[in-house]
Amino acid sequence: MFVQVRLLNGFREPLWYQTEVYKDILPGTVVKVPLRGLLVSAIIDKKSSIAPSGNFKIRDVASIESFPVDPCYWLFLQQISTYYFLDPFWFFKRIGSFLKQSEQDYIDNNGTSEQIVYSSPIALTQEQKSVSDAIVPHIINSSYFPALLYGVTASGKTEVYCALIEAALSHNKSALLLLPEVFLAVHFSRLLKQRYGKSYAIYSFHSAVSKQEKKDLWQALLHQKPSIIIGVHLPVTLPISNLGVIIVDEEHDVGYQEKKHPRMNSKEIAIMRAKMYNIPIVLGSATPSISSLYNVEKRGWYLFRLMKRFAGSFPKVELTLLSDGHTKTKRRSFWISTQLEQAIAQQLHKREQTILFINRRGFSFFTQCTTCKQSITCSQCSVTLTVHENNRLVCHYCGFESSVPSICPSCKNSDDSLVKRGIGTQQVATIVQKLFPTARIARIDMDSTVNKKKLVAKLKEIQNQEIDIIIGTQSITKGYHFPHVTLVGVIWADLNLHFPRYNATEVCLQQLIQVAGRAGRQRDGSRVIIQAMADHRIFSYMNEIDYHTFYYEENRIRSEVLYPPVIRLLEVMMRHTNDDIVEREAQDLASLLNAYNKRQDVYILGPAKPAVYKIKNINARMIYIKAPSMHMIEQLVKKVSEHTYQSSITCTPNPLS
DNA sequence: AGCACGCCGACT
DNA sequence: GTCGGCGTGCTC
Numbered sequence: 001m002f003v004q005v006r007l008l009n010g011f012r013e014p015l016w017y018q019t020e021v022y023k024d025i026l027p028g029t030v031v032k033v034p035l036r037g038l039l040v041s042a043i044i045d046k047k048s049s050i051a052p053s054g055n056f057k058i059r060d061v062a063s064i065e066s067f068p069v070d071p072c073y074w075l076f077l078q079q080i081s082t083y084y085f086l087d088p089f090w091f092f093k094r095i096g097s098f099l100k101q102s103e104q105d106y107i108d109n110n111g112t113s114e115q116i117v118y119s120s121p122i123a124l125t126q127e128q129k130s131v132s133d134a135i136v137p138h139i140i141n142s143s144y145f146p147a148l149l150y151g152v153t154a155s156g157k158t159e160v161y162c163a164l165i166e167a168a169l170s171h172n173k174s175a176l177l178l179l180p181e182v183f184l185a186v187h188f189s190r191l192l193k194q195r196y197g198k199s200y201a202i203y204s205f206h207s208a209v210s211k212q213e214k215k216d217l218w219q220a221l222l223h224q225k226p227s228i229i230i231g232v233h234l235p236v237t238l239p240i241s242n243l244g245v246i247i248v249d250e251e252h253d254v255g256y257q258e259k260k261h262p263r264m265n266s267k268e269i270a271i272m273r274a275k276m277y278n279i280p281i282v283l284g285s286a287t288p289s290i291s292s293l294y295n296v297e298k299r300g301w302y303l304f305r306l307m308k309r310f311a312g313s314f315p316k317v318e319l320t321l322l323s324d325g326h327t328k329t330k331r332r333s334f335w336i337s338t339q340l341e342q343a344i345a346q347q348l349h350k351r352e353q354t355i356l357f358i359n360r361r362g363f364s365f366f367t368q369c370t371t372c373k374q375s376i377t378c379s380q381c382s383v384t385l386t387v388h389e390n391n392r393l394v395c396h397y398c399g400f401e402s403s404v405p406s407i408c409p410s411c412k413n414s415d416d417s418l419v420k421r422g423i424g425t426q427q428v429a430t431i432v433q434k435l436f437p438t439a440r441i442a443r444i445d446m447d448s449t450v451n452k453k454k455l456v457a458k459l460k461e462i463q464n465q466e467i468d469i470i471i472g473t474q475s476i477t478k479g480y481h482f483p484h485v486t487l488v489g490v491i492w493a494d495l496n497l498h499f500p501r502y503n504a505t506e507v508c509l510q511q512l513i514q515v516a517g518r519a520g521r522q523r524d525g526s527r528v529i530i531q532a533m534a535d536h537r538i539f540s541y542m543n544e545i546d547y548h549t550f551y552y553e554e555n556r557i558r559s560e561v562l563y564p565p566v567i568r569l570l571e572v573m574m575r576h577t578n579d580d581i582v583e584r585e586a587q588d589l590a591s592l593l594n595a596y597n598k599r600q601d602v603y604i605l606g607p608a609k610p611a612v613y614k615i616k617n618i619n620a621r622m623i624y625i626k627a628p629s630m631h632m633i634e635q636l637v638k639k640v641s642e643h644t645y646q647s648s649i650t651c652t653p654n655p656l657s
Numbered sequence: 658a659g660c661a662c663g664c665c666g667a668c669t
Numbered sequence: 670g671t672c673g674g675c676g677t678g679c680t681c
Contacts (some may be wrong), residue, residue, distance in 0.1 A: 010658035
């Protein structure tokens with residue numbers, strides 16, 4: 001028996017070996033084979049009874065490597081590989097290298113997670129119990145059951161997850177729990193260990209996990225030990241034979257899509273896996289993605305709602321326009337409306353806490369010349385440089401740093417014509433401190449919290465109510481639980497609303513509702529003040545109860561302009577250092593796709609220059625393909641895949657960010 | 658991807 | 670005369 005293998009050391013060429021001992025070997029099996037003088041790991045790709053032709057001598061397969069038993073695994077990897085235009089062998093390499101890696105230094109927010117009281121299992125509410133009762137039979141009987149758990153913030157989705165995990169483990173099955181960020185995974189893992197640490201095996205598999213824990217998980221997989229597996233991206237592609245349920249928390253979060261190539265989405269993979277393995281999958285969120293709500297409406301997914309808050313009540317949401325001429329002249333700072341200023345004053349008087357949220361996305365501050373209106377841009381990237389503390393200019397794409405020049409580089413005006421525009425946590429802190437000199441202010445963002453000890457200290461101060469106003473970015477919308485917050489102010493709500501992405505409004509609204517949900521988790525009478533430059537339709541859906549209405553409107557718009565979830569979208573990015581080459585090749589690829597495309601319902605858009613078309617001196621072009629199914633797109637891409645280009649090509653199905 | 662082989666410069 | 674720099678090329 002002859003077998004064609006692929007080496008795990010990265011060597012791309014398939015090699016032939018033979019074996020009589022292991023002649024019943026299946027494709028996808030991990031083996032050890034002799035290569036030159038040593039034994040290396042490889043995976044069986046194909047089998048053949050006829051000797052391959054070629055001038056080389058065929059050696060014997062040395063042994064079969066121990067690898068977790070998972071009968072569906074190879075088929076599953078092949079399916080996701082097709083979907084993401086990858087080589088299925090890549091997944092083995094990835095797992096291998098991940099097991100070898102040691103953990104990185106990670107900001108561990110020790111002290112804040114303990115404040116969440118989950119010490120002993122709490123009896124489920126009627127709402128929670130009916131969800132669990134509907135899903136548990138599918139765990140026991142192993143049947144595909146896609147469920148969307150639409151539960152408002154603080155409605156106790158965690159309790160439902162726990163009930164499902166218990167059901168799986170008590171039937172000797174494993175449970176897979178996915179969270180959109182490492183930080184949240186760490187948080188959840190601690191919560192589960194506190195509750196189930198003595199009764200069940202709990203393993204995490206992400207960048208902040210120790211080498212030993214990864215090894216322990218691998219052993220558990222090898223021995224098919226029922227376990228709770230927690231992670232962000234990696235665990236969903238692990239070989240798990242006895243998987244009973246997959247839970248995807250905060251399913252709307254764009255964090256499930258990997259930031260760099262290959263840009264896989266672990267939520268999508270989780271859905272594919274649940275279907276193939278015939279198990280239930282639960283996607284939970286207070287702000288479900290448009291695509292999941294679409295799946296409920298059109299593709300037979302099951303919807304469960306938790307519309308009651310566990311404690312506290314929903315905050316009152318108010319909108320105020322920053323551009324309003326009347327208040328602008330009267331108020332003391334452009335960035336703090338009269339309404340918000342008064343509300344903060346009341347909070348200070350009542351001795352209750354306030355969160356001020358800045359939803360900046362990478363940039364916040366840039367320079368602009370008052371004479372020529374030009375901004376200082378990075379020499380290697382097509383983006384404006386961001387102003388940081390100590391008058392430093394930083395490129396958020398390549399890390400380039402310099403100081404703010406006194407002369408405008410573009411018009412050479414030396415008369416201090418460069419002014420800083422925009423808003424960041426630092427600025428808000430300064431403004432607010434000026435408005436309320438006695439207020440105790442804490443800033444929480446990635447810049448100011450790289451120091452773990454400082455963060456822990458700050459969180460403790462907040463918890464002990466030694467802080468009146470918390471100013472922060474995205475990081476405060478997730479995970480942290482501030483029970484004493486009764487006012488949330490969003491400084492510039494429409495900042496990202498017009499981001500050039502088809503899902504910009506969806507992402508923006510989800511973020512606003514999530515941050516608003518930080519208010520009044522344990523108390524009634526909370527307020528949320530949204531400041532925006534202009535009114536927008538999404539602000540009328542800010543109330544958590546009205547969120548579902550947003551789906552109908554957003555879905556109607558996407559149907560008209562043809563964007564997911566109504567159709568499927570593939571982003572093809574071409575990159576090359578030479579702008580002329582990438583432009584020519586992108587034009588060539590687009591016309592080739594058009595030439596091969598015979599369907600009326602498949603559209604090829606572009607090539608176009610992306611908003612940030614140059615990063616680290618590498619120029620990019622985008623081509624988008626829209627079609628009724630991803631399969632049609634795969635077919636079309638396959639036809640052009642023989643053509644080679646100097647530019648590197650990255651394909652992202654259903655890009656989210 | 659690794660690892661051997663090899664061809665040429667620095668140094669005991 | 671040897672040690673070792675890393676450029677090229679091969680792996681069933």
